[in-house]
Amino acid sequence: MTEPVLEVRGLGRRFGGLQAVADLSFSVPAGVIKAVIGPNGAGKTTLFNLVSGYALPDTGSVRFRGAEVRGLPAHELAGRGMARTFQQIQLVPGMSVLENVLTGRHRHTRAGFLASMLRLPATVRESRTARERCLETLAFLGLADLADAEAVSLAYGQQRLVELARALVCEPALLLLDEPAAGLNMRETEDLAGTIGRINATGLTVLLVEHDMGLVMNISHEILVLGAGRRIAEGDPRAIQRNPDVIRIYLGEEDADTPDPARKTV
Amino acid sequence: MAARGRGFGFTAGLAAAIVLVQIAASSAHKVFYLTQLTMAAYAMLVVLGLALLMGYAGQASMGQAGFFAIGGYVAAFLTTFNLGPRRDTLLVSLLAHAHLLVTRPDGSGGSVTHVQPWAAALFAITLAAAIAWLIAGPVFRLRGHYLAMATLGFGIIVHRIFLGSSYFGAADGISDVPALALLPGFAITGRAASRVSNYYAAWGLVLLTLWMLTNLIGSRIGRALRAIHGSENAAAAVGIPIARFKTQVFVLAAVLAAVAGVLLTHYNGGIGPSDASVMKSVRYVAIVAVGGMANLRGALAMGTVLTFLSLRGYFGSFDDLVFGGILLAMMLFAPEGLVGGAIWRRLRSMFSGKRRGDDRTGA
Numbered sequence: 292m293t294e295p296v297l298e299v300r301g302l303g304r305r306f307g308g309l310q311a312v313a314d315l316s317f318s319v320p321a322g323v324i325k326a327v328i329g330p331n332g333a334g335k336t337t338l339f340n341l342v343s344g345y346a347l348p349d350t351g352s353v354r355f356r357g358a359e360v361r362g363l364p365a366h367e368l369a370g371r372g373m374a375r376t377f378q379q380i381q382l383v384p385g386m387s388v389l390e391n392v393l394t395g396r397h398r399h400t401r402a403g404f405l406a407s408m409l410r411l412p413a414t415v416r417e418s419r420t421a422r423e424r425c426l427e428t429l430a431f432l433g434l435a436d437l438a439d440a441e442a443v444s445l446a447y448g449q450q451r452l453v454e455l456a457r458a459l460v461c462e463p464a465l466l467l468l469d470e471p472a473a474g475l476n477m478r479e480t481e482d483l484a485g486t487i488g489r490i491n492a493t494g495l496t497v498l499l500v501e502h503d504m505g506l507v508m509n510i511s512h513e514i515l516v517l518g519a520g521r522r523i524a525e526g527d528p529r530a531i532q533r534n535p536d537v538i539r540i541y542l543g544e545e546d547a548d549t550p551d552p553a554r555k556t557v
Numbered sequence: 558m559a560a561r562g563r564g565f566g567f568t569a570g571l572a573a574a575i576v577l578v579q580i581a582a583s584s585a586h587k588v589f590y591l592t593q594l595t596m597a598a599y600a601m602l603v604v605l606g607l608a609l610l611m612g613y614a615g616q617a618s619m620g621q622a623g624f625f626a627i628g629g630y631v632a633a634f635l636t637t638f639n640l641g642p643r644r645d646t647l648l649v650s651l652l653a654h655a656h657l658l659v660t661r662p663d664g665s666g667g668s669v670t671h672v673q674p675w676a677a678a679l680f681a682i683t684l685a686a687a688i689a690w691l692i693a694g695p696v697f698r699l700r701g702h703y704l705a706m707a708t709l710g711f712g713i714i715v716h717r718i719f720l721g722s723s724y725f726g727a728a729d730g731i732s733d734v735p736a737l738a739l740l741p742g743f744a745i746t747g748r749a750a751s752r753v754s755n756y757y758a759a760w761g762l763v764l765l766t767l768w769m770l771t772n773l774i775g776s777r778i779g780r781a782l783r784a785i786h787g788s789e790n791a792a793a794a795v796g797i798p799i800a801r802f803k804t805q806v807f808v809l810a811a812v813l814a815a816v817a818g819v820l821l822t823h824y825n826g827g828i829g830p831s832d833a834s835v836m837k838s839v840r841y842v843a844i845v846a847v848g849g850m851a852n853l854r855g856a857l858a859m860g861t862v863l864t865f866l867s868l869r870g871y872f873g874s875f876d877d878l879v880f881g882g883i884l885l886a887m888m889l890f891a892p893e894g895l896v897g898g899a900i901w902r903r904l905r906s907m908f909s910g911k912r913r914g915d916d917r918t919g920a
Contacts, residue, residue: 345790369796381794383787385851386780393777394784398796400777404805407776408769418776461795 294357295320296465296496297342302351304341311337313520315351319465319513324487324497326507329517330540335500336378338517339469342498343375344368356464370398374463376454378470378500382442388453389425389438395457396421428456432486448479452486459490466490468499472506484510508532516540567854568764575760579753591756592747597864598759599821604844604860605766605853606813611842612851613774614806615786616697617705620712621814621841626833627685628815629822630719633731635677636823638724639663641670661735674737678819685815686808693804712838720830730829737823745823755824762820763857766813770853782806783851836877843884847895859895 295318302315312334319325327335340346342353344365353361360368369375374395382391400421402414429435432452437445442453451471458466471487472480484506491497491510501507507514507528514531516523524534531537582590603621611617640649640658652658657676663669672680696707719725726732736746743754773779784792785799792799822828831837844863848856863880866872872879887895 344793365790365793366796366798369794375794377790377794381788381791383784383791385787386783390780390783394780394791394797395795397777397781402777404773404778404809407778408773410772414776421777457791457795 293321296356297498298354299342300352300354302338302341302353303349304337304346305349306337311520312341312348315517315520315522317515317522317525319496319498321496322491322494323512324491324499324510325513325515326511327498327500327515327517328502328504328507329523332519333517334520335517336469337520339375339467339500343373343467369461372462372464373467374458374461374465375467376451376458376469376471378473380447380450380454382450382453384441384443386442387439388429388434388442388445388456389422391442391453392425392429392456392460393421395460396425398461425456425460428460431459431489432456447474448476451475451483455486459495464496466495466497468497468501470500470502472501472503480506568768571767571857572764575757575764579756583753588749588752591752593865593868594861595752595756595759595824596821596868597861598756598763599817599824600841600864601763601857601860602766602817603814603841604848604856605763605770606810607841608845608848608850608853608856609770609773609782610806610810611845612849612853612856613779613786614782614803616803616807617701617842618708618807618810619705619835619838619842620708620710620715621810622833622835622837623712623715624685624689624811624814625818625821625837626715626719626828627688628681628818629828629832630725630731630818631681631684632674632677632737632819633734633822633828634725635672635680636674636735637669637731637733638671639669640672641668644670664733674735674823675739678737678823681819682812682815685818686812689808689811690804693807697800697803697807709835709838712833712835716830716833716835719833726829728830730827730832731822732827734822734826734828737820745820747824747826759820759824762816767853767857774853778802836880839884840877840880843880843887846887846892847883849893849895855895 297319299318300316302312303310304312315334315338327338329335337346341348344360344363344367348361351361352359355368355371355373358371360371363371383394386394400417402411402417406414426435426438429438432455434449434452434456437449442450445453451474455468455471468487472483475483480503487497487499487510499507499511511528513526514528515525516531516534516537518540523540524531524537526534578594579591582588582594603625607618607621640652641660643649644653649658652672657673658670659673660668660670671677692711696704696711699707719730720728736744736748738744739758743758744751745755745758747755774783781792781797781802784795784797785802789799818828818832821832844860845856847863848854848859863883867876867879
């Protein structure tokens with residue numbers, strides 16, 4: 292049994308009177324697609340921010356690739372191979388799609404201020420390699436034609452793909468997707484499911500937070516269900532669909548005999 | 558490739574303009590124009606550094622005149638303060654042993670022993686860099702208006718120190734700063750005989766700086782700085798160490814300002830407290846804003862014209878008012894700047910729709 296990519300133990304974070312995440316433990320084994328679901332306010336995004344260094348946990352431990360990383364800043368975690376996308380898209384205005392994606396190569400390039408100012412041969416070579424790598428990834432995501440377009444001028448769904456491309460060129464060991472289907476139409480969501488599947492098929496471990504139950508049930512190997520910051524259930528999609536606790540938090544007590552929580556959001 | 562070709566075209570055009578202006582000024586027997594253009598060139602070093610810091614990295618500084626003044630004043634002090642009477646102190650004797658001292662006549666029959674100008678220049682620039690590095694830590698805990706206020710405070714402190722200290726000549730500033738010999742037969746000096754060579758040296762340095770900063774902006778560091786400007790969350794998510802890069806770009810801008818301060822002080826033969834004033838800092842910010850913020854060439858073009866007009870005295874006693882007014886008007890009506898702003902982009906796309914397509918295939 293290989294070590295999980297991510298292992299969270301007893302994680303907790305309080306905001307004022309609200310216990311956003313409480314004593315939460317789970318792990319993400321290498322090579323899987325794991326989804327975190329739960330009603331609004333269940334603590335999904337907080338969990339993401341705690342894991343990826345955008346918020347500090349009050350308690351607990353986060354082990355990433357075998358090392359304790361709790362409390363490390365976000366850029367440090369990115370440097371160790373954790374890449375993420377955002378629910379509120381974070382692209383740089385005034386930069387083309389390609390330039391935005393090129394920022395994702397930061398940890399695989401070395402040139403400093405002086406080498407960059409002087410355009411040293413090694414710097415030029417390094418930047419050409421990075422460019423080729425990014426163009427490949429854009430082609431993989433079907434964005435090759437848009438490489439020179441301004442990123443923030445694209446349609447919403449395309450902007451999400453640009454963020455995904457930027458995360459992919461980081462060559463992460465773990466990819467965190469924060470509501471990747473938010474704002475996408477059904478067709479785009481279906482395409483996204485295929486894309487995430489293809490990314491995972493290359494061996495990349497994926498942890499995603501998602502509201503779209505169809506997408507989650509479709510692509511995930513494992514699902515973690517949160518309610519009020521705590522773990523309600525964990526298991527494969529079939530087990531989750533039958534879990535009475537999950538059905539209760541999603542559909543309310545009186546509907547507890549309805550077996551399919553997927554119906555709610557589709 | 559197309560973008561690089563165009564960058565080269567601009568540099569070549571600018572180089573040609575520099576030569577043409579010199580030939581025109583010399584043949585029209587108006588070489589004194591070259592003096593103001595040389596002074597404007599040094600101001601453009603400050604402007605280019607600030608354009609990088611503020612326009613690209615998104616970190617406003619209202620204290621660039623402070624770094625300019627640190628460079629200029631420290632170089633002026635070290636090359637005018639007479640160490641002769643203090644020959645016996647440890648520091649001065651160490652400097653003498655290291656051949657870092659020079660003695661020259663002081664113009665009133667006596668002599669003055671001071672630090673070698675090139676050593677003083679290096680020390681002044683290093684000191685400015687060190688101060689920038691030191692204050693970057695606390696200053697970059699702040700963002701936006703608060704950052705501008707903190708750098709403004711720094712500028713005021715520097716100004717008051719130079720204005721209030723008799724070592725730095727108080728309200729008179731420091732004069733009789735000697736020439737800065739850089740190469741055999743070439744020195745930074747305002748003497749009429751060196752006017753043309755100094756003009757070329759100053760503008761050569763501007764071209765070199767423009768080339769280096771353009772390279773930087775197109776590099777991974779430049780993209781990281783623009784990412785920090787556009788979205789710190791995105792920058793952190795790809796592993797960009799935001800605090801470190803903010804510090805480094807701040808130090809770089811401070812070094813450029815200090816280099817300008819040192820060289821202009823040697824060129825003018827002195828420096829006064831008005832060069833350290835807050836209005837000078839506002840002036841640099843106004844020039845970057847009117848040039849289009851994230852636009853080195855725009856800042857260079859607008860800055861050269863405005864600084865030249867100001868130095869020629871066309872703005873009269875409204876000098877500060879003009880720059881303050883420009884800054885206010887830019888913020889209110891054209892935050893994108895005049896050069897490369899929305900108006901121009903629209904015009905450009907009207908006339909060159911085809912060239913854009915070429916760029917795409919050439920990239």
